[in-house]
Amino acid sequence: MDKTFNELCYACRVGDKENADRLASTGVNLNALDEFDNSPLFLASLCGHEEVVKLLLERGAVCDRDRYEGARCIYGALTDSIRDILLQYDISKAVDLNQPFVMHLSSLLKESAYQTHDICVTSLGSKQNKRLQLHKFILSTRSPGFPGEINFNGGKHCIEMPSSVSPTVLEIVTKFIYLVPVLHEIDAKDMNRLIDLSSLWGMSELKEFLEQVRHVLDPSEKSTMMAEYQYRITERAREQLCCFVNENILRNAVDAGNESSLQSQDLISMFNSSAFPDLVVVVENSHGLKRFYPCHLAILTRSNYFRIMFDLPLAENFTYKQFKAYQDMPPPTEIPIVSFPPCEFEVAELLLRYLYYDASEIPWQYAMDVLLLADHLLEDRLKSMAAVIITQSKDILEKYSIFQILYLGWETRMERLEHYAAKIVANDIQRYAEDPELKNAIMLSSRRISVRQETDSIEFVDDMRYYLLQKYAFEPDDIELLGEEDDEELLNASGISDYMKDNSTIDALLDELKLQA
Structure with a gap:
């Protein structure tokens, strides 16, 4: 080591x-x-x-x-x-350069099969006329002072930087914008030009770091400073993308009632908005109403579901071929439309926030629906976040029964919810034993075993028995020892009597259902 x-x-x-x-x-x-x-x-x-x-x-x-x-x-x-x-x-706010939010944004600088960039930037004097393939929405968000040509609407555009911006400086700044760790690559000879450019393009964190680090000689102190600023840079990027989503995606969303498509004027307006969209996401809620959001293929490709969709000509009225045709044509070309699975608008917007900047603030009222949507979209990390909210909420059982949570855990393959449900039921087994739904849950659990033998265990029942031991702070060996006692006072004082009563209640339910476990 x-x-x-x-x-x-x-x-x-x-x-x-x-x-x-x-x-x-x-x-x-x-x-x-x-x-x-x-x-x-x-x-x-x-x-x-x-x-x-x-x-x-x-x-x-x-x-x-x-x-x-x-x-x-x-x-x-x-x-x-x-x-x-x-x-x-909050796990999503860990300063880990391997977290999905940072990793995905950084990966957009590399050549990809989707070629989601809509702006090419070159610098005079760059070797082999190297072109940086970038994204208007990221540049406008992370470097608000970037040259005005970024306001071009539709299709792809190329910008040539003036000779004062060297290829090295341009590449460092670009990496900074896309959250590629670059602070350790900065050479002292580029310091002044980088400070000038970061000031001109509105990148205050980079400018502040450069002005401070240029006076630091001790390597340990410099490393500490880099670690601190990398955290600040990541958090600032998250704040900037949060503002972008609020001001450019959600604010420019269009409600279309129960119409299946947008009016051409709405499409053109969305196309020319400051969101710089290259596709539209449509969501249909439980009332059959539709809302259209200006979005970006570069961000949706974080999800395995959408990557599969973009690779295959599915029935969602979108193919990658359509996307490419749209990128190369000016308005009012119809923007490609992608459909989310049916859900409430608030749930869809929580998903968009997660995809754009790893937002993890999920109100408990929507946690169940977010979990279901995340499961549909193959987003395991978001599923885990939603499951944490469900199991830690003090109010969730006022809106949902514990059995609804259990069944959702089974449906989405979230063991956390299964264990949570078993613990809640075990801690109040006498009350839940009166609920017919407990018998139904036990029966359903028994059927989840693909080939069940007569005396196989039933997972939900096993979990309840485990949490009964926890409830009374017993170990299995304690039960064997205390179970041989006939001193009633000792049995009552130790809690073994109450434990045996609760355990017998589970046995009675199994007998009633003619199940052996």
Whole structure:
């Protein structure tokens, strides 16, 4: 293992915050594992060093509650305060350069099968006349001072930068715009030109970083500064894309009632809007009303569902061939239209926010619908986010029954919801035993086994029995020992009587259903 990483792990174990800070700033992978499969965050959490936990989270350590390592950190936390910090930490805001939002935006700079770019930028003096293939909506969002030619409407356009903008400077700035880690590539000789260009194009974070780092000589201090600014740059990009979605996509959306298409004038207006769309997303809600959103193929390709759609001539009134034809023709060429699965407009907009900038703020009222839509669109990460909201909401059971949540968990293959439902039912088994829906759930669970033997276990029942043990803080061995007792006072005081009563209630339900498990 890397020596620096081992030193970081030791600092996390002993709670040496200053040393952990120094080591983290060297660029060591904070999410790697040591020889015992422990991450630095797990070690700090297990050993109770709250300030080190906070530091690691700020520096980019990821605590994804739906993954094994994240769950270990939370359940292994020494104190409740550390556990609360980890539970409240928003996984989508981790400063991890491998997070999907950053990775996807950076990947748009590379040649792709879809060629979603709509503007080419060249610089005088560039070798082999290299052209940067960019996107108007990203440039207008991330660099508001970019040359006015970006306002061209329709099709693809080319811009040639003046000789004052060298190819090297242009490439660095472009990488910065697309969130490619570039701060470590900046050469001192390009510093002044980069400061001037970042000021001209409205990139305040880059300008501020350059003006500060030019006076720093210590490598460790410089690395720390880079890590801090990379976080700020990522968060600023998220804020900018949030504003773009609000002001250019949602504000320019058009309600068309129950009409199947937009009026030509609405299409032209949408085409000429500041959203610079290259396709339109149409959503039909539960009342049969339709809303059209100006969107971008470059963003929708984050989803496996849409990648498949764009690769095949499906019935959604869109093919990649149509998209290419549209890109190369001026208005009022009809914009390609893509259909979302039927859902409420609010749910569709939550999905768009997630695709554009990894928004994870899902109101509990929509979490069930978001989960269903995310499952349809093959978005496992969004499914996990929605499932977390469902299981942590205090109000969800006022709108939905626990069995609706269970059935949705089965439908979307989210074990988190299955376990959540089993725990809720087990903790109040006497009340739920009176609900006919519990018998139905047990029967459905028994049928989920493809080839069931007479005495096979039933997953939902097994889960309930497991959470009954948790409810009374018992281990299986405790039941065997205490079950042999005949001292009624001891049985009542230990909780074994209540446990056996609840367990018997489950057995009675199984007998009534003629099931052996």
